[in-house]
Amino acid sequence: MNKAIITVVGQDTVGIIARVCTYLSGHRVNVLDISQTIIDGFFNMMMIVDYTDADREFGDMVADLDELGEQIGVHIRCQREEIFTKMHRV
Numbered sequence: 001m002n003k004a005i006i007t008v009v010g011q012d013t014v015g016i017i018a019r020v021c022t023y024l025s026g027h028r029v030n031v032l033d034i035s036q037t038i039i040d041g042f043f044n045m046m047m048i049v050d051y052t053d054a055d056r057e058f059g060d061m062v063a064d065l066d067e068l069g070e071q072i073g074v075h076i077r078c079q080r081e082e083i084f085t086k087m088h089r090v
Contacts, residue, residue: 002052003032003081006065010074012043019072020045020065027061028053043074048081 008020017036024031029051036045054061062078069076 001050002058004049004051004058004078005081006045006047006049006076006078008043008045008047008069008074008076010043010069010072012038012041013073016043016072016074017045019068020047020076023064023068024049027056027064029061 006020008016010016017034021031029049030053031047031049033048034045035047036043038044051058051061056064058080065076065078
């Protein structure tokens with residue numbers, strides 16, 4: 001399984017989750033877990049996804065999500081799980 005961590009942060013607007021999930025499902029990326037909160041108008045979401053069957057290379061997916069974030073006014077970051085885990089090890 002090839003897991004990645006996707007984080008989305010920005011001003012809350014209608015459709016953020018829908019747009020991100022539509023992109024992922026359109027490229028055969030499976031959402032394994034999702035958590036989102038809205039605090040004082042700020043949207044924060046973290047997703048764990050499996051991109052094993054994705055029809056896009058990982059680097060292309062990262063670039064696409066970055067561009068999608070710009071379109072909808074949020075910051076989207078996508079990292080491989082092993083990199084995320086090593087960066088956040090205590």
